Amino acid sequence: MRTNPTGRQLRLGTELRKLRERAGLTATEAGQLLGSNQTLISNIEAGRAGVSPERVRALACHYDCPDKSLVESLAGMPGDRKRGWWEEYREILPGALLDLAEVEHHAARLCTAITVHMPGLLQTTDHARETFRQVVPDLSPPDIEHRVSFRIKRQTVLFRDQPTPYVALIHEAALRMQFGGPAIARAQLHHLLTMSERDHITVKVLPFTAGGFPGSGQSIFYSSGPVPQLDTVHLDQSHGPVFLDAEAQLAKYRVLLERMEAKALPPQKSRDLIHSVIQDL
Structure with a gap:
């Protein structure tokens, strides 16, 4: 669990929360769709929990996001695991x-x-x-x-x-x-x-x-x-x-x-x- 998420991690969480809210789902409902719980969704959206590109795509699918370019851009955000200078x-x-x-x-x-x-x-x-x-x-x-x-x-x-x-x-x-x-x-x-x-x-x-x-x-x-x-x-x-x-x-x-x-x-x-x-x- 991250204690100090970076701005990029926070931004990814924010965008995923926007998609969930536009879909009219609660964090609890989103967690159930993912086979997990509300805590994981809340931690992802707060940037505290890591999320794989595959899980980002799964969430976007559950949220009925039709914008493929946005989904792929979001999926690319957690992909670079190298420490920046x-x-x-x-x-x-x-x-x-x-x-x-x-x-x-x-x-x-x-x-x-x-x-x-x-x-x-x-x-x-x-x-x-x-x-x-x-x-x-x-x-x-x-x-x-x-x-x-x-x-x-x-x-x-x-x-x-x-x-x-x-x-x-x-x-x-x-x-x-x-x-x-x-x-x-x-x-x-x-x-x-x-x-x-x-x-x-x-x-x-x-x-x-x-x-x-x-x-x-x-x-x-x-x-x-x-x-x-x-x-x-x-x-x-x-x-x-x-x-x-x-x-x-x-x-x-x-x-x-x-x-x-x-x-x-x-x-x-x-x-x-x-x-x-x-x-x-």
Whole structure:
């Protein structure tokens, strides 16, 4: 029995509970259909009990789920039993940060929209270090270095053999924030330009001239799952990451991102603006 299920395990349980409730079944009834009891169903849905791909398919069948793509995507969630690199930080960093790395690792596509910070997946080591030095309450030097190394390791999703497609919508304000001074800011912008040239990475800048836009007051990180129902929104709050996966929430943030992207400059004009900001430093 798990005592600390991961975010992915919790999400699988949540989706199975949604299917059961849509079928109008109680946990007791679902347990009987599976030849078990209510306790097992409750533990599966809470992420406390492991569940095989075959059992996921059996539950979906009992729940009369007609969406084969969703069923197979759910069945694939417990299939990867390897420990992710983020488990090295299990006793060092908050669990929500590890859940974020796990979501990124399994994502089919990633998109972020950010106003005053550089996206974590595109930060240099020096820039990341400076951002963590601004955390309140102050982090100790070892804690800062743990978070820096963790952030840099998260970027492996952009460098692996089959890198994850990534779209970054960055406001001009973030380009002009000089974390650590002009030298670090200049290096960060050059790194951003280099990354934007990769085929699977799209960087679009929202210029000051775009005016107001939906979602301007928050940073949004959208992770696309193998099917839309398994998408996840991550909001970066001062007290830690917050994950959203309700259908209405996902629909809302899809619209926000679409509207923000519509106001952003195309990739080449975005690179031209980044070059201009570098010259101003």
